[in-house]
Amino acid sequence: MKIAVCVKQVPDSETRINLAAPAAELDQSGFTRVLNPYDAYAVEEAIKIKEAGAEIEVTAITIGPDTVKETLKKDCLAVGCDKAVIINDPALDGADESALATVLTAALGRDSYDLILFGIKAIDDDSGQIGIMVAEKMGLPHVSTITHLEMAEGSLTAHREIEGGKEVVTASLPAVLTCQKGLNEPRLPSLPNIMKAGMKPMETLTCADLGIEVPASLVEIKLYSPPPSRAECKLVEAEEPAAAAKELARLLHEEAKVI
């Protein structure tokens, strides 16, 4: 059995973005980069399946610059993935979800994976589209936002979160899953395994190596702008609560014009 986990390196969740005025690009020089936390659930799930079975190979796949290697080694290979594939193509800078999904589809098509795992979304752009797009492009069944997974011969049963409850879904393999918090508790790599991770195969490819043209993006990011500064807060002061309520109602009616 072969499992692929598609992962992304993202800025640490406590990264401060320095953006005083609207700009076409973000200054990313001070960013600390880590594995997207939702992808850690996908990696852990793949490793758990691998440990429970026999002859299961797990491949981590990412699109990104050379700096992704550190994250791939520590958070994928050192915890148990067998190999890693990096698609590093400067022409993909600024590519949108649809273009990236096309590239991943080509990368996944080089092998026959029985299971393809993603995190539900990346915490940097929060778009949550790529896993499902890849499933559609590959014509595979997909289950999103899973919080529990059971594997069987040629099929799987997954629990997915829905508003106020859970849905139990079965699917045939091969299938695509996107993983949600609660699915498992990602392990830490042992330090000796961090050292050995560097010896596992890590392949770097371009779009040309995948045999595809650089796909066109449908969406282009024009501008990043800082959030508007918050309007000043007006405190209604009065001796009596009733008087304060009356004043509040007047302000809402006359100034804010919402009632």
Next chain:
Amino acid sequence: MADYKGVDFYRFSRNLSDEERSVRDTVRQFVENRFMPQVRQHFKAGTFPTELIGELGSLGLLGSSIKGPGCPGLSGTMYGIICEELERGDSGLRSFASVQGSLVMWPIANYGTEEQKERWLPDLAAGKKVGCFGLTEANHGSDPGGMETRAARDGDDWIINGSKLWITNANLADVAMVWARTEKGVSGFLVERGMEGFSTNPIHGKYSLRASDTGELVFDDVRVPDSNRLPDAIGLKAPLNCLNQARYGIAWGVVGAAADCYDTALRYAGEREQFGKPIASFQLVQQKLVHMLTEITKAQGLCLQMGRLKDDGINPTPIVSLAKRNNVAMALDCARTARDILGAAGITDEFSPGRHMVNLESVITYEGTHDVHTLIVGADITGIPAFR
């Protein structure tokens, strides 16, 4: 409070390899997730979190740089990085790893027989067995050469009599690395729990290093087979060489404690308002923060250079002594300053600087006091020993 992110004003992490950064981040996450939630409780109760010993082992944090069966075999720099992250949590956590690795596994790996290595190293590295190191005695601290504990030959065995005091992990240990005087000078023995006449007692009433086990080892005609003696440990130099390994880790470790104090004080100063503005906006408070950051940064430089030297096989006592001496005093100073910046809040266990501060009072004393390290470096540069 937000997660600890370390202090790296001079971008030392650029001089680390991918693997070294990954080691740092992994240990940092372990400390944050597994140790920090319970440190206050253990400090209060005066106990070590024994349930973490197995995890320390499986992550590769015990005897990390030792070469031997079942040992992780990481570099000296990585061992230092591990100590720094552990001590950021608590000096007691780092002490556990220091003793197990540098003071028990290291002598077995360097002075022991193949049999002793096979028997002890894999279990000690995995955290399945715990060790302690008995050198200090009630009447002999800075001058261990005066030790009174004796081992006398009796056929194929040795009979040990005496006692050791202030021993980290004493009551948790399955095996004690004990230094005793024989007719031919100081020798090292592996004394096992359960051997007749060997007992351990806890030390009560500590106000420092409370999240660590400290105790006494008592030997009352303990019969130890010669196969438990480390054949290559000859003379007082042997335990002193062990201490050199551990002090190396301490010099790194305390930088973690200092960084945690600085980090806590910096955040607090940014939030705490007096006279209508954050206390961080007062020049006197800024001066304290800048002083801490400067001293931490200098100490980091010492550590990294010392680590690179060690990995090149250069680890002389005076170099380690200078770093232990400087860095522990620096960390204690940072802890006191951070405690001061926190005002009254600094004296409760809600914040870490007070805990680091009292812990570091032990660290500045053990493994050679501050002044003893002054004398070691002094003897080295002048050629004149001033110990007596």
